[in-house]
């Protein structure tokens with residue numbers, strides 16, 4: 285029997301999933317199960333590098349699971365699991381910490397950004413999380429890791445760690461390839477197009493979440509920051525707000541940038557913002573409705589978690605045993 289290639293990705297349940305999480309990540313995961321053996325996890329271990337309210341973290345984790353399924357990730361065809369349910373992540377994370385260099389970790393953009401935002405809590409986890417991320421990936425020996433543009437650095441470090449480890453101990457890890465989608469790779473805040481649309485920025489008035497009502501979505505788009513040029517033209521350097529809206533519209537409608545420019549020629553920003561808002565409302569409507577329905581069925585979500593963790597643990601354990609043996613740990617006595 286031909287074995288499928290493996291694909292893996294995950295998202296931190298650090299807040300409500302956004303339009304950015306969907307267009308930059310989850311949407312590119314859908315329909316991959318035909319071609320790949322797919323693993324998608326909820327990265328709760330990563331979420332605590334920043335202080336989380338425990339009740340909110342639990343709620344966001346289950347909500348995110350429901351949203352994964354509502355976005356089209358069928359648990360019968362994909363392995364969906366909560367990271368902390370598979371203890372091999374933390375264990376391999378520790379080992380790989382010893383193969384990630386201080387200099388490499390200090391260069392990570394996310395470490396610099398999050399340390400600046402959380403100056404009163406620059407903890408060890410915030411610094412060493414890329415080693416855990418490398419473990420998350422390498423445990424499953426994936427061929428492909430689909431991520432947003434902002435995560436490229438993490439997959440590159442994972443590759444470096446895997447190559448370093450393989451060089452020292454012989455072939456252990458498959459060296460994974462990042463897959464960065466062309467459209468929707470980075471969605472920016474509607475209120476501040478300089479910044480990424482982020483889950484954890486609760487007070488960002490330019491953040492669209494998957495559970496927002498149609499009214500809220502329309503209000504956010506009507507207020508989206510543009511410029512005083514009144515011309516719908518793709519120019520990500522000089523017209524960040526408009527280019528962001530065009531990226532969103534292109535991702536929702538499948539239209540190219542020249543097609544969008546032609547559609548709105550001479551029509552000003554009012555019409556354009558309404559059209560983008562309406563396209564997003566229709567894109568998110570089925571997701572919101574299905575996620576709300578699933579959240580009422582707790583026992584189904586628990587079964588998905590349990591089955592997913594069992595399957596993930598089986599694969600993860602094989603890799604971890606191999607690594608423990610290679611580095612010289614004495615095997616457990618039965």
Ligand code: AQP
Pocket residue numbers: 294295296298299304305307308309327430431432433434435468469470471472480481482483484485
């Ligand atoms: N705005 C975005 N545009 C495109 N892609 C995005 N992703 C997240 N936001 C956008 C992609 O989603 C995947 C999961 O990311 P994550 O949640 O694990 O970490 P993150 O990128 O740090 O997400 P946030 O929303 O900014 O969360 P916080 O605020 O907690 O750090 C990645 O593939 C990412 O590229």
